[in-house]
Amino acid sequence: MTRRCLLSLGLVSLLSATACGSSGAPTPAARDAAAGVEVLRIQLLAGEDLARLDYRVVDYEKARRSLEQAISLFPESVGASPPLAVADIGTLGPLQQRPSRADRVQFILFTNRGRALRRGTTAVLAIGGTRITGIPVS
Amino acid sequence: MKTPRRTTRILAGCFLIGAAALLCAAPAGAASRSYTVYATDGYVTMADGNKTYMFGFNDTGVMGQIQFPAPLIWANVGDTVNVTLFNLGFKYRPDLTDPHTIHLHGMHVSPYFDGFPEGSFGVPMGASFTYTFVPSHEGSFIYHCHVEAVEHVQMGMYGPLVIYSGAPKKAYGQSYTKEYIWILSELDSRWHHSLEPGAAELNIPEALQTYPPIGAAEWLRVNYRPDYWLINGMGFPDTIRAGAELPIRTYGADGTLSGIQAGITVANGNLPHAGLQQSALLDVLADEPVLVRLINIGYEAHPMHMHGEDYDILASDGNPLPHLQIAGRRGDAAKYEKFTINIASGETYDALVDFDSMHLCRNLSTVPNGGVSPFPDETSPFYDPNGPLFFPAHCHDDYHVTNQGVYPGGMTTLVKVARPVCAP
Numbered sequence: 001m002t003r004r005c006l007l008s009l010g011l012v013s014l015l016s017a018t019a020c021g022s023s024g025a026p027t028p029a030a031r032d033a034a035a036g037v038e039v040l041r042i043q044l045l046a047g048e049d050l051a052r053l054d055y056r057v058v059d060y061e062k063a064r065r066s067l068e069q070a071i072s073l074f075p076e077s078v079g080a081s082p083p084l085a086v087a088d089i090g091t092l093g094p095l096q097q098r099p100s101r102a103d104r105v106q107f108i109l110f111t112n113r114g115r116a117l118r119r120g121t122t123a124v125l126a127i128g129g130t131r132i133t134g135i136p137v138s
Numbered sequence: 139m140k141t142p143r144r145t146t147r148i149l150a151g152c153f154l155i156g157a158a159a160l161l162c163a164a165p166a167g168a169a170s171r172s173y174t175v176y177a178t179d180g181y182v183t184m185a186d187g188n189k190t191y192m193f194g195f196n197d198t199g200v201m202g203q204i205q206f207p208a209p210l211i212w213a214n215v216g217d218t219v220n221v222t223l224f225n226l227g228f229k230y231r232p233d234l235t236d237p238h239t240i241h242l243h244g245m246h247v248s249p250y251f252d253g254f255p256e257g258s259f260g261v262p263m264g265a266s267f268t269y270t271f272v273p274s275h276e277g278s279f280i281y282h283c284h285v286e287a288v289e290h291v292q293m294g295m296y297g298p299l300v301i302y303s304g305a306p307k308k309a310y311g312q313s314y315t316k317e318y319i320w321i322l323s324e325l326d327s328r329w330h331h332s333l334e335p336g337a338a339e340l341n342i343p344e345a346l347q348t349y350p351p352i353g354a355a356e357w358l359r360v361n362y363r364p365d366y367w368l369i370n371g372m373g374f375p376d377t378i379r380a381g382a383e384l385p386i387r388t389y390g391a392d393g394t395l396s397g398i399q400a401g402i403t404v405a406n407g408n409l410p411h412a413g414l415q416q417s418a419l420l421d422v423l424a425d426e427p428v429l430v431r432l433i434n435i436g437y438e439a440h441p442m443h444m445h446g447e448d449y450d451i452l453a454s455d456g457n458p459l460p461h462l463q464i465a466g467r468r469g470d471a472a473k474y475e476k477f478t479i480n481i482a483s484g485e486t487y488d489a490l491v492d493f494d495s496m497h498l499c500r501n502l503s504t505v506p507n508g509g510v511s512p513f514p515d516e517t518s519p520f521y522d523p524n525g526p527l528f529f530p531a532h533c534h535d536d537y538h539v540t541n542q543g544v545y546p547g548g549m550t551t552l553v554k555v556a557r558p559v560c561a562p
Contacts, residue, residue: 105187
């Protein structure tokens with residue numbers, strides 16, 4: 001009985017280790033696949049008052065559907081920081097390019113309230129219920 | 139019969155009169171300014187990441203790397219300006235051996251220095267020539283290559299030429315705190331691709347024509363259909379990069395593609411004129427008059443619309459508009475204000491922009507953020523009571539506000555106004 005228990009525990013440990021090892025840190029493409037996009041970078045612009053997020057359309061249909069949801073951005077290191085909204089200026093509307101076709105590089109501009117995002121840190125993009133983490137801010 | 143002594147006296151008198159005339163013509167402090175620009179080719183990255191083959195100028199002398207737009211050349215009225223053009227040739231298309239020129243668009247020069255090759259000459263590959271002129275009046279001008287201008291201008295061979303009165307931070311007698319240059323242009327990426335190395339292998343659609351005698355395909359220029367609209371060589375949101383965010387000199391990581399894309403750099407390390415901002419983003423305080431030089435070197439007209447304020451137009455093509463010419467000095471009643479300036483190809487405007495705190499405060503107090511801020515209304519968790527106010531400025535041919543058809547983009551920039559302190 002004891003031997004069986006030990007064997008089972010060993011098997012579970014081995015499977016867990018294998019599972020952990022195979023998952024590792026996801027590649028950006030895999031990380032973002034659920035949203036149909038590959039997030040490329042965040043650049044601070046306009047004296048750091050705006051943040052530009054560049055993304056590549058990987059799956060056009062999936063990207064179109066996902067980016068119709070509410071989108072916001074968070075600094076990764078500060079859990080309590082309020083979300084940053086998509087910039088919306090007068091008659092130009094939201095400064096967010098809609099996915100146009102696969103493999104295009106497009107952008108979304110966010111307000112950087114209080115300059116919460118800083119160069120050299122990472123950010124989290126929230127698309128509906130999906131979270132894309134570890135996006136470097138340059 | 140004149141004696142030699144009398145002739146000497148006459149000659150001396152003529153010399154004195156001539157010297158006096160020269161002294162009168164040249165304002166005090168007139169200087170000699172020298173620039174060297176090099177003609178070559180290179181690649182530039184558009185706002186959506188597409189790399190585009192270009193012809194252009196640089197001030198580095200490096201073949202295969204261009205500055206786009208070409209570096210600023212500036213002088214004061216009365217200065218003697220020497221602009222040396224050195225034709226480096228093309229790195230990526232060594233089979234092309236085009237000459238180049240510098241046309242000083244808007245300057246009053248002799249045909250010899252006009253850069254119109256059919257009326258003078260072009261500078262062949264490997265050679266140089268110095269264009270010399272003495273600007274007679276202030277204003278915003280352009281320089282560009284005039285060899286096969288339909289192609290060389292489209293390919294990017296142009297830059298700003300600014301003549302100042304000599305009085306710091308004054309234009310046409312009017313004071314400003316900062317100065318911005320917006321060079322407007324557009325490009326047809328298919329045309330650029332058609333000139334790229336290996337173009338025959340590219341899938342260039344219907345717009346190529348073939349010349350049977352030489353068997354070469356050439357872009358049919360009447361099929362011009364631009365797909366990128368640019369301010370200072372950039373489409374939105376690259377246009378709102380400022381200061382350290384501007385990639386003044388960036389090169390392709392693979393070592394073969396290279397491009398220099400910037401705001402406005404100044405040739406040969408000359409210091410920028412006082413107040414000049416090297417950005418298309420206007421970063422201003424309320425009640426701060428800033429000068430915007432709008433220069434259109436594209437092939438299309440561009441109605442540039444300013445949100446939130448009017449342009450106070452001072453001059454066009456370097457000539458003060460009538461209200462300034464008649465009044466000599468301007469009172470508030472003699473303004474010429476517009477919220478859209480339609481700028482023809484080859485035309486320039488100089489205008490002041492001054493965001494009035496009274497207007498800003500009135501809007502902020504009556505409407506949540508007055509519709510002028512990117513920040514949502516005060517009931518939203520996104521609201522930032524201290525954040526700046528942003529206004530767009532853009533070409534109102536709204537399809538020009540795209541990058542290859544994707545909105546927003548293109549010929550758009552922003553004005554960032556520090557939030558004024560408003561009385562409760």
